Amino acid sequence: MRFLGLDVGTKRTGMAFADSDDGILFSLETVQHSSQEDLVEQVQSVIAQKQIDEVVLGFPLLLSGKEGSQAKIVLEFQKKLENVGICSSLLDERYTTPKSSEFDKDAASACEIVSIRLQRN
Numbered sequence: 001m002r003f004l005g006l007d008v009g010t011k012r013t014g015m016a017f018a019d020s021d022d023g024i025l026f027s028l029e030t031v032q033h034s035s036q037e038d039l040v041e042q043v044q045s046v047i048a049q050k051q052i053d054e055v056v057l058g059f060p061l062l063l064s065g066k067e068g069s070q071a072k073i074v075l076e077f078q079k080k081l082e083n084v085g086i087c088s089s090l091l092d093e094r095y096t097t098p099k100s101s102e103f104d105k106d107a108a109s110a111c112e113i114v115s116i117r118l119q120r121n
Contacts, residue, residue, distance in 0.1 A: 001053040004046060005114025007093065007106050008057060008074050013039055014106025017050055018114040025115055027107035036077050040084060047086065055086060058093030058113040091117055 001021070007014035015028035028046065033039040046052065057078055060070040067075075074090070081088050091113050 002051055003054050003056055003114050003117055004043070004050065004052045005056045005110040005117065006043070006058065007109040007113060008039070008077050009106065010073060012106050014104065014108070014110035015046065016107060016110035016114045017052075018118050020118055025111060025118065027104065027111050030104050030106040036080050039077065040080050040086075043081065043086070044084065054117075055081065055088040056091050056114055056117045057088050058109060059090035060093050063094065089117075 001019075003018040003020070005016040005018065011034075012030055012032055014030045016026065017028055018025040031039070031042050033042060043055065047055070057074055059074055060068070062068045062071075078088055078090070093109065093113055
């Protein structure tokens with residue numbers, strides 16, 4: 001199966017690709033977007049290009065486990081994906097942000113999200 005992991009933000013979203021058949025996992029370019037609709041279009045393009053089977057959205061719960069404002073943004077985005085026929089799953093993304101500033105943190109978080117999903121496959 002081919003997975004697209006997303007670390008959804010309000011203006012930037014990290015993306016990562018994984019193929020469970022080959023064990024391939026790598027970050028894609030972090031995308032800039034002006035709206036969730038713009039992001040949906042970019043995700044549709046990646047899905048077609050990479051032949052994605054499943055989209056995995058990082059779900060940013062608060063440390064307490066409750067939903068905060070960013071979690072609501074991700075849920076809104078998930079609905080927009082559903083509206084265009086894209087099914088997605090949520091994965092708790094607490095503790096997935098890398099500590100080093102040497103990497104694109106959005107893309108690195110997306111890699112961690114999709115890596116966790118691969119482990120559950």
